[in-house]
Amino acid sequence: MTSTDAAPTSTQTFTSLDPASGEVVGTHPIHSAADVAAAVATARKQAEWWQALGYDGRKKALVRWRKLIARRMEELAALMARETGKPAGDALLETALAIDHLAWAASHAEKVLKRRSVAPGLLMVNQAASVEYRPLGVVGVIGPWNYPVFTPMGSIAYALAAGNAVVFKPSEFTPGVGEWLAATFREAIGRPVLQVVTGYGETGAALTTAGVDKVAFTGSTATGKRVMAACAQTLTPVVIEAGGKDALLVADDADVAEAADAALWGAAANAGQTCAGVERVYVHERVYDQFLDELVARAERLEARPGGQVGPITMPSQVEIIRRHVDDALARGGRALVGGPVPEGARFVQPTVLVDVPEDSAAVQEETFGPTVTVTRVKDMDEAIERANGTRYALGSTVFSKDQGMAIAQRLRAGMTAINGVISFAAIPTLPFGGVGDSGFGRIHGPDGLREFTYPHAIARQRFKPAIALTTFRRTAKEEQQLTKVVRGLYGRGKR
Known part of the structure; x- marks a missing residue:
């Protein structure tokens, strides 16, 4: 064509x-x-x-x-x-x-x-x-x-x-x-x-x-x-x-099973090649172990393969970035509970769940764009919010909580937030989509x-002559005094 x-x-x-x-x-x-x-x-x-x-x-x-x-x-x-x-x-x-x-x-x-x-x-x-x-x-x-x-x-x-x-x-x-x-x-x-x-x-x-x-x-x-x-x-x-480095936050009152399901889908759908996908998870310490058990059990059943639910990495050069992030996380004390180092020559990258990964590592701070996710225990949601806001990216975000969702979402530095769902904002035609910081600007x-x-094209059309002429050299001192009285009367009354 x-x-x-x-x-x-x-x-x-x-x-x-x-x-x-x-x-x-x-x-x-x-x-x-x-x-x-x-x-x-x-x-x-x-x-x-x-x-x-x-x-x-x-x-x-x-x-x-x-x-x-x-x-x-x-x-x-x-x-x-x-x-x-x-x-x-x-x-x-x-x-x-x-x-x-x-x-x-x-x-x-x-x-x-x-x-x-x-x-x-x-x-x-x-x-x-x-x-x-x-x-x-x-x-x-x-x-x-x-x-x-x-x-x-x-x-x-x-x-x-x-x-x-x-x-x-x-x-x-x-x-x-x-x-x-x-x-x-x-x-x-x-x-x-x-x-x-x-x-x-x-x-x-x-x-x-x-x-x-x-x-x-x-x-x-x-x-x-x-x-x-x-x-x-x-x-x-x-x-x-x-780019994005979107975080999912799990409060202590969250539906943990649903949060784990959303985290895995957000991290591994489209082989993790989603700008607003889930790359980091911060979980309240009270539900951390339960969440991790749910996430690992689901991730172990998921396999990247031809004809499977997780496809290949589309851009070959991206495989090296994913490999570097996983290797760096493991070298700095992190553990892979599912998945692990990416083999040379791989077209498919297996879903990978990383824990104990330092916050300043590449796997936490840089966009990975693969089916990997870091999971971090936090003492409360204040810490979760601080860490979620701790990268130069600010595209999407997700919160799981029965009662605190809006309160948490309003404190996140992000262009969009989904509460008790994942990437749902992108599918709603009435909501703007876009980021701040290194995630860009402008909205679709x-x-x-x-x-x-x-x-925008603005038009001002005079309907009748003004009581006080403002935009003319014919303006008099008396009219200026009248203008002063009007403005004071309108905007200067009341206590400071």
Whole structure:
């Protein structure tokens, strides 16, 4: 499939591989900087047509796309499973969640973004004030490989619903998924409002400097910094969804069995390759032993293997990071109650439960992105909160407690928190998703996600002449005295 109206200037190609077997899934073009520029130029033209459709027209178009994806979701899930290695059921779940977000964005864009009246304030009561959120134009989306549909659709769907055209650069590990999304959009809409460019990091870098109006990036913190630096040259705004080192806190009144089940799923689902997955657990000393018994019993029944519930590590270089973190934890006095050192040449990493790991170790402070989890005993929830807040990351978090959940959640430094569930916030279309610190900034999903791909346009319209003329050289000393009396009367009364 050609992703731009112009023929690619480069004839180079690359292949996507099944990480479980190493078999070739597909062959794709390496789009050059010229190809990317052509895609953005096409998107610029398409954006005019797309914006002219209005909210209702865009909603109808996105509904057609949504229905097409829903009818063919098994096809998309199968492709995703081959390119990432994730279980087919997980790929189906990811597709379903993406469809739900697309439906929400399409149906709520007008309500969130349309012009609305706002109060002008007492001093400007003669004015009618309003604000609306206008599309930026062309949004560049650089997507990840771990959730190659759900995560980029959190930007793509919301940017499209807000009235923008989109140029999408999928990960080089999942280019087929990106091409599938663009092809089905073209099939449903008939216009290349959504385009895809494929290739390696150079293609993504070209997108950041191709004149897009905003870049939405998901990936590592280090790459996110490079994206920001490139965009800074042209003052192109960015949304950065970077790494995480999410903690799960277990209070002494928690349902321990449910907490253990959530911890294991949060740590090992998608082979641990989840930015908002569970990598650290802090457990109140009163229930620590019980929790550990529950977690170990469940983890011992879980195996990473072909066709199993835990798939392979998608990006081969990530295996070395996982190995380094596990080795460092063990070398510094930690113990592996399940799993252990990662064998050389491994495609699959077994679920690993680590205890007695120092807080300053790599396994606690750095993003592992594998099916490993550290479990730490704490004397109370104050200590748990302090440790949970003790890394430079601040993406998601989880709390298990029958009565203390909200109180604990409100003290966590994180973009999102799930109480008595795990990663549930990501599946709720009305909630914003994003982090702070080294986990990035900006938000996708919900009203915040729609506004992220717009700019506010404010209008003040004079309804009648003001009682006191303020913005004129005709203003008199008497009027200034009147202004002083009014302000004092309104805002200066009462005790200090």
